[in-house]
Amino acid sequence: MRVVICGGGVVGAAIAWYLGLRGAEAIVVERTGIANAASGKSGGFLALDWCDGSRLAALARRSFALHAELAALLPGAGYWRMTTFGGFSGGGRRKAGGWVADGIALDRQLGSPETTAQIDPYGFTTGLMAAAGARGARVVIGTVTGLLHRDGRVAGVDVEGTTIEADAVVIAMGPWSILASAWLPLPVVHGLKGHSLVYETGPMPPEALFLEIGTTGGGTASPEVFPRPDGTTYICGLSSDTALPVDPAAVVPDEGAIDRLRAIAASIAPALAEAPARGGQACYRPVTADGLPLIGAVPGVAGAYVATGHSVWGMLTAPATGEAMAGLILDGVSGGVDLAPFAPGRLPAFDPARLALI
Numbered sequence: 165m166r167v168v169i170c171g172g173g174v175v176g177a178a179i180a181w182y183l184g185l186r187g188a189e190a191i192v193v194e195r196t197g198i199a200n201a202a203s204g205k206s207g208g209f210l211a212l213d214w215c216d217g218s219r220l221a222a223l224a225r226r227s228f229a230l231h232a233e234l235a236a237l238l239p240g241a242g243y244w245r246m247t248t249f250g251g252f253s254g255g256g257r258r259k260a261g262g263w264v265a266d267g268i269a270l271d272r273q274l275g276s277p278e279t280t281a282q283i284d285p286y287g288f289t290t291g292l293m294a295a296a297g298a299r300g301a302r303v304v305i306g307t308v309t310g311l312l313h314r315d316g317r318v319a320g321v322d323v324e325g326t327t328i329e330a331d332a333v334v335i336a337m338g339p340w341s342i343l344a345s346a347w348l349p350l351p352v353v354h355g356l357k358g359h360s361l362v363y364e365t366g367p368m369p370p371e372a373l374f375l376e377i378g379t380t381g382g383g384t385a386s387p388e389v390f391p392r393p394d395g396t397t398y399i400c401g402l403s404s405d406t407a408l409p410v411d412p413a414a415v416v417p418d419e420g421a422i423d424r425l426r427a428i429a430a431s432i433a434p435a436l437a438e439a440p441a442r443g444g445q446a447c448y449r450p451v452t453a454d455g456l457p458l459i460g461a462v463p464g465v466a467g468a469y470v471a472t473g474h475s476v477w478g479m480l481t482a483p484a485t486g487e488a489m490a491g492l493i494l495d496g497v498s499g500g501v502d503l504a505p506f507a508p509g510r511l512p513a514f515d516p517a518r519l520a521l522i
């Protein structure tokens with residue numbers, strides 16, 4: 165069976181990997197490059213139980229276990245178990261995080277090395293895609309511009325005028341999945357922008373931080389700081405509602421955002437004030453109307469599937485998404501967690517006529 169996956173982010177790579185494990189042929193069509201969007205620029209933070217009590221719980225728990233398995237296969241994934249703290253600016257007693265500035269109070273432990281970890285998102289996504297390639301998956305660099313229909317079902321994709329035939333097609337284009345509303349009855353997917361920097365700090369302790377920081381002007385920011393085992397430290401924050409560009413390669417930071425993030429980073433730790441940072445970057449989380457991903461068959465269109473809308477937990481939940489989707493496509497039933505909460509048909513389809521207005 166041949167499956168074309170539209171989009172080479174972490175979700176597309178995970179579906180290709182689990183299809184390959186089952187002996188199916190996966191072709192990933194990617195517009196810019198594997199992991200060039202959020203899947204290469206996000207935090208890569210993983211938590212076992214932070215989704216407990218929500219409909220994401222089973223997907224998150226299964227994925228946390230799968231990440232530990234995949235770490236053994238993908239040495240470049242940068243998998244690291246961490247202790248995770250919450251805190252705020254304004255001084256106070258610091259119970260942990262000897263590397264954190266005096267003005268930051270870490271008042272809560274949010275996770276232990278048994279419950280929190282991280283991956284390097286770019287290393288993980290490209291490593292998983294390469295591993296899928298070793299099992300026969302192929303990457304085609306090009307833009308999916310439409311679907312091929314035959315005998316009442318989806319039978320392939322159009323890539324800038326060239327057809328690739330397939331038994332099944334998966335839309336996994338992150339926030340750009342909204343463009344697929346022109347081809348399929350899919351609910352709306354929005355893009356929520358975030359900014360990040362990667363500092364060359366040298367070795368740091370395996371301690372992740374989730375902070376509330378007062379900013380000049382009286383506002384607050386909620387940066388997340390993740391030291392990585394390769395001697396860099398990642399910081400992200402400063403969400404914005406700047407519109408998603410149609411071309412993923414055109415995503416750039418908002419004006420002034422990287423300078424603001426630098427100032428916040430410098431207030432968090434001396435190491436972040438002193439270390440050089442790799443250029444600032446921005447990316448978009450794919451978000452649905454009810455905050456849950458869309459994972460499953462597209463209602464009423466044989467051969468069409470969707471896997472997107474993973475919002476702030478896409479790096480975490482990609483493996484269980486891939487495992488479940490491989491089973492659904494090949495056997496007709498989820499290959500792991502129950503996908504019922506994520507059924508694409510639970511939300512109304514977006515009117516494609518409105519695409520022209522976006």
Ligand SMILES: Cc1cc2nc3c(=O)[nH]c(=O)nc-3n(C[C@H](O)[C@H](O)[C@H](O)COP(=O)(O)OP(=O)(O)OC[C@H]3O[C@@H](n4cnc5c(N)ncnc54)[C@H](O)[C@@H]3O)c2cc1C
Pocket residue numbers: 170171172173174175176193194195196197198199200201202203204205206207208209210306307308309336337338339340343356357358359360400401412447448449450471472473474475476477478479480481
């Ligand atoms: C600042 C930030 C920090 C984050 N931190 C974390 C975290 O710590 N932990 C966590 O679990 N998650 C985190 N996330 C969320 C996570 O990054 C996303 O949920 C995840 O990367 C989404 O993956 P995806 O494969 O669905 O989409 P993407 O990574 O957006 O990939 C979609 C791909 O589709 C391609 N594409 C688009 N249009 C077309 C087309 N027409 N044809 C072919 N290809 C196309 C794009 O080029 C892109 O490569 C964070 C997100 C942001 C923005």
